[in-house]
Amino acid sequence: MSSKRLHLISSAFNLFYQKGVHAVGINEILAESGIAKKTLYHHFSGKEALVLAVLVYRDECFCDWLKERLDLAKPGMAKVEALFDALDDWFNNRVDALFAFHGCLFINVSAEFGDLTHPLHKQCAAHKQSVAILIESLVRSTSIDAACINMATDALCLLKEGAITLAHVQGDRKAALKAKESAKLLIRSM
Incomplete structure (x- = not known):
């Protein structure tokens, strides 16, 4: 990926994540990135193409980070705890790679593009599915019955998802730790 393309994606991500997609115009992205309009349109056919690239970029960053965090934990309950400890770090701005917490970009963008058939909404759903696959792998490492x-x-x-929503909407920065306790009870009961 070219450095200018990546810089545009990164600049757009910062703005979209803080303000929302509809609240940010192309001119603001250009001002933030310091890149010319012609260069932007060389890399992207329009704003929606840029938003899609931002979603793909964030999906890769987030899933790589989460997988790395889960891989550090021992199999079993430690992986369940690692999931919510990782979220706690994200909510409390202890993960430089994810930037300051402003909720979930995918929840936010899917709310702005509510049509389930819209390509941006579909990309948000694909991210949630990718994270669910990571979570399924950690569940498989526990002693839970296959059924x-x-x-x-x-x-x-x-x-x-509930922890993310509580952390963002209500400012409950301990939401992941609360969810962790519920998760441990749930796993032990199965």
Whole structure:
């Protein structure tokens, strides 16, 4: 990826993540990035193409970070705890690679592009599926019966999404730690 393309994506990500997609215009992205309009349109056909590239970029960054954090934990309950400890670090701005916490970019963008068939909404859903696959792998490392893996995965995904929402909407920076306790009870009960 060219450095100018990456710089445009990174600059647009910062603005979209803080303000929302619809609140940010192309001119603001150009001012933030210091890149000429002609260069932007050389790399992207329009704003939606740039938003899509931002979503792909954030998906890769987030999933790589989360996988790395989960890989550091021992199999079993330690991986479940690692998921929510990682979220706690993100919510409390202890993860430089993810930038200051402003909620979930994918939740935010999917709310702005609510049509389930819209390409940007579909990309947001694909990210959530990628994270669910990571969570399923950690569930498989526990002693949960194989028949309960899907249910446990869904439950942990719901706890994760709820924690993100509480942290962002209500400013509850301890939401991940609260969700971790619920997750541990849930896994032990299965």
